[in-house]
Each structure stands twice: as C-alpha cells, then as structure tokens.
Amino acid sequence: MRKKAKRALEPDDPLCCCEYVDRHGGRSHMAACCCDCEDLDEACDRWMKREPQKPDSVSRVLTVISDRLRVPWLSGARRVDLSLIPPLLLLPALLHLAALHFLLGIVVLTALPGMVLWYYYFTHRKKGRTLFFLSLALFSLFYMYYLFLTEVVPRGDVDHLQLAAVTTGVALTLIALVRTKRGPGYVTARPADVHSTVTYHAPLPDKDPSHLNGGARHQVLLGNRAGPVELGAEPGSVERRDGGKRNWCPFCKLVKPPRAGHCRICGSCVLRLDHHCVWINSCVGQANHRSFLLTLFLFLLTSLYGISLVLRSVCPRQNVMTALLYCPDAYNHYSSALCFTCAWYSSIVTGGLLHLLVIQLINISYNVTEREARLALRDKTGRSQLWGLVIDTGAYSRGFRGNWTEFLTMGGALESPTPSVTDLV
Structure with a gap:
C-alpha cells in the first residue's frame, strides 16, 4: 500500500x-x-x-x-519534551510512598537525590540539554506550595500574614527566575573585528579574461583583525598587531572578549561565563548573574520559612531545630507524615542550593567565576583553600569591596527582552 x-x-x-x-x-x-x-x-x-x-x-x-x-x-x-514528564509523575508518587512508613521515607529520600545526581552526571557527560532539572525545580516549588495550602493551612496553625509571606516568596522567586531566563549575555560578532574584504572576479564564458568588469564576482571577508591563521599565534588565541592576545572561539568563529567562554551545552559564547546551570536550563553569565543570585536568595528564604511553618504545625511540642530529626508523632496520621516527608525533601533541596549559594558568594568575593576556578585547578594556577571552597586566582581581584561593586554594576545593558511564558522552559 x-x-x-x-x-x-x-x-x-x-x-x-x-x-x-x-x-x-x-x-x-x-x-x-x-x-x-x-x-x-x-x-x-x-x-x-x-x-x-x-x-x-x-x-x-x-x-x-x-x-x-x-x-x-x-x-x-x-x-x-519527554524530559518534562518524569518529575510530574515520580515526585508525587515517591513522596506519598515515603509517607506510608518512616523506613520507606528513609529509602525514598536517600534514593531520590541519588537518582537525580546520576542523571545529572549522565547528561553532563554527554553535553546535552534537558528540561528534566528545570521541570523538577518548578514542579517541586508548585507541589510544595500546593501541599502547604491543602495540608498545613487547614490545620489552623498558619495565620493570614504567614500565608501571605509564603505566597509572596513563591511569586518573587518566579519573577526572579523569569528575569534570569532572559539570557546570560551572548557574544556577538563585531564589525570592528573585520579586517578586509576581497572580491574575486570570474570571467564570463567565451570572453576575454582581461575584461573583468562584466564578469561574475563574489566577496569574501577575511576573518578578524587578528585571525587564527596568522603566523605565530598560539592555538585557542590570536595575535593582535599591538602584541596583545585575544581568545578565538573555533566553534562560533569569533573573537571572545576577556573572561568570556564557550558553553558546549548551549553551543554559544557567553560574556563572563560562570557556569551552565541545569536547574534553569541556561548559562549564568554577565547579563543574568545578579538575577540568578537573587533567585537563589528568594528561594532559600521562602523554603526555610515554609519548612519552619510545616514543622511547627506537625511537631508543635518540639523545637524547630530538632523537630526535623525527632518528631515522634509525625507518622500517627498520614497527613502529618506527608507534611513531614515534604519538609525533609525541601530540606534536602534547600541544603543543595545553599551550598551553591555559598560557592557563588565566595567566588564573587574573590572576583572569580566557576569556569575560571575549574581552569585554575586544572592548570594549577590558583590557590585552593578551605577544602576547595575558595579558589583564588588573583587575576581580577580588586579587594572585597571592589569585587562586589564590580559584580553589582555589571551587565545591566546586556539583558535581552522579556521572554514569553512558553520561553520559560
């Protein structure tokens, strides 16, 4: 047929x-x-x-x-995208399974981060883009907020002011995420880098080759002012006429400004590239680094406040600091067990993002990006302190105050137009 x-x-x-x-x-x-x-x-x-x-x-x-x-x-x-579906199905199922018994809760809350880390290293090794982590982050935020409204608020232990504070925190986190998704600041080709244009003439058929005025022609731009074909230039860099060196990207075929880097996952060069964050499915660069840091701050504040409200409702007789480790009445009722399990899940996510935030604050204080820190460790050009938390390269540092001033005043004019709702993922 x-x-x-x-x-x-x-x-x-x-x-x-x-x-x-x-x-x-x-x-x-x-x-x-x-x-x-x-x-x-x-x-x-x-x-x-x-x-x-x-x-x-x-x-x-x-x-x-x-x-x-x-x-x-x-x-x-x-x-x-198929990677959007697993978090929507697995997260509620695993959390409800963990609420059945505390032993199941230990197994699930131990295996879930392990599976996420395995999938992260699997996709990171293949240098492929995936919406799994962004879907997991957004759905976790919405699902925890949904359980907070349906399981914790009806208990009567949360007043209207506390509910408004949690709702405002969730809304501000989403607004900061949308601003982060505007773009990291991509490197574009500049007309100043064009060296010259050469016009090649081809004679018309059955015509004298010396008469080129009527012949066909095409133009070729001779690369950059300091192209990679110049003699004496090192691989990965180009030599300028004034003796200085500028990076050349063999993938994007353009000159990279200082501190810019090429992301193999996004396939583009980014200004002041820090790292590719799988949780936002985008790079963190000069244009969105501040909003990325703001997103982490807002999420952590909202999460910590929400966890404290949940633990006060589930374990009213325990101190908030010890209720997460010892809450004897949590599994007497399924609703309390589900809230306690979600508090543990939120604490694991909060701990991971808190570690990321600490690394970001340290790197900003030393004026070094995550990419530069990895390269410094690989090339042994930086000093590692505090078990690898601090990587001091000394290349761009202007002191604590100067480093933070530079960070807070950079990249304002590089932000792209506001994305639509469908561009969030």
Whole structure:
C-alpha cells in the first residue's frame, strides 16, 4: 500500500491549534499520532519475525514519539519534551510512598537525590540539554506550595500574614527566575573585528579574461583583525598587531572578549561565563548573574520559612531545630507524615542550593567565576583553600569591596527582552 505524501506547508496557510510541522517538514495533525509510523512498524515486524533489531531502532522510535507528543496551541501544536514528564509523575508518587512508613521515607529520600545526581552526571557527560532539572525545580516549588495550602493551612496553625509571606516568596522567586531566563549575555560578532574584504572576479564564458568588469564576482571577508591563521599565534588565541592576545572561539568563529567562554551545552559564547546551570536550563553569565543570585536568595528564604511553618504545625511540642530529626508523632496520621516527608525533601533541596549559594558568594568575593576556578585547578594556577571552597586566582581581584561593586554594576545593558511564558522552559 502506497503511503500518501504529506501536504507541504504553504507560506500563507496558517496552522490550526492541533496541526504542526513535523521533523521531516510535512504538515501533520495530532489526531494522526499513531498513523504512518514506519520506524515502529519496522521494529514490530522484526520482533514478530524474531529478527534482530537494528542498533538505532529504539532511538528512532523514541525520536518519532517525542516529535508527535504535542499539545494544542494558538499558532499550531507545541512539542512536549519527554524530559518534562518524569518529575510530574515520580515526585508525587515517591513522596506519598515515603509517607506510608518512616523506613520507606528513609529509602525514598536517600534514593531520590541519588537518582537525580546520576542523571545529572549522565547528561553532563554527554553535553546535552534537558528540561528534566528545570521541570523538577518548578514542579517541586508548585507541589510544595500546593501541599502547604491543602495540608498545613487547614490545620489552623498558619495565620493570614504567614500565608501571605509564603505566597509572596513563591511569586518573587518566579519573577526572579523569569528575569534570569532572559539570557546570560551572548557574544556577538563585531564589525570592528573585520579586517578586509576581497572580491574575486570570474570571467564570463567565451570572453576575454582581461575584461573583468562584466564578469561574475563574489566577496569574501577575511576573518578578524587578528585571525587564527596568522603566523605565530598560539592555538585557542590570536595575535593582535599591538602584541596583545585575544581568545578565538573555533566553534562560533569569533573573537571572545576577556573572561568570556564557550558553553558546549548551549553551543554559544557567553560574556563572563560562570557556569551552565541545569536547574534553569541556561548559562549564568554577565547579563543574568545578579538575577540568578537573587533567585537563589528568594528561594532559600521562602523554603526555610515554609519548612519552619510545616514543622511547627506537625511537631508543635518540639523545637524547630530538632523537630526535623525527632518528631515522634509525625507518622500517627498520614497527613502529618506527608507534611513531614515534604519538609525533609525541601530540606534536602534547600541544603543543595545553599551550598551553591555559598560557592557563588565566595567566588564573587574573590572576583572569580566557576569556569575560571575549574581552569585554575586544572592548570594549577590558583590557590585552593578551605577544602576547595575558595579558589583564588588573583587575576581580577580588586579587594572585597571592589569585587562586589564590580559584580553589582555589571551587565545591566546586556539583558535581552522579556521572554514569553512558553520561553520559560
């Protein structure tokens, strides 16, 4: 049976809310999600005939599934990333399972961070982008707030002012995250780096080569003012006419300003690159470093305050500092056990982000980025103190006050326009 060719998308033919352009460039509809799947048909046919599968058959089927997994949208169906789904399903299931018994709680709250760390190192080694961590962070925030409203507030131990404080903290955290997602400040090519333009002429057929005025021609820009092809330049850097050196990115094909770096996950050069943060699915650079730090502050303050309110409600007879370690009546009721389990989960997440915040504050105080600290440790050009928490390179430090002044006044004009709601992920 011959398959009908898919109708190509016309320039003036808009998509309806359930239509989309697939990975082959054809026009498809969400209702046809199980139709014309040659990769799946081939895999099933080989399985029925007991023939060995091709090495890439599973990946091809997953690619088709991820391309067809979409939701209706105004300008056409939007694709749903598969990495968004596991946190939405696993987090509530695991937390409710952990609330059944304290032994299950120990197992789940030990295994959950281990699985997240394993997935982080797995994706980090492959240098691939994933929405898993951003989905986990956002869903954890919303789900903890939802349980706070449905399990803790009805107990009557939280007044309206405390509820308003938690709600304000959640809202401000999301606003700071949106500002962070505007962009880290990407390096763009500058016209000043263009050295010269050479025009090559080609003679017309059956014409005298000496008459080039009527011939075809094309122009070629000769790289940068200090291109990597110049003699005497070291790999990874270029030599200027004034004797100084400037970094050259072989991936982006442009000159990087001082302290800029290339992110292999994003595939772009970032001004004053600090690191690629999987929790926001973006780089942290000159344009969004301050808002990233503000997001951490707001989240930690909201989380610590919310945990204290939950522990006071679940363990009213215990001190807040000791209730997390000893709360004998927590598992007498399932609602109390669920709140206590969520308080433990929030404490684990808060502890990890608190460590990240401490590292950020130390690096800012010494005017060193996370990328520069790793390079200094690799090249043995920096001093490591306090078990590796402090990496002092001494290259850009202006003293404690000067370093913080530089950090608080940088990158204001580099921020991109405000992203839409769909650009958050």
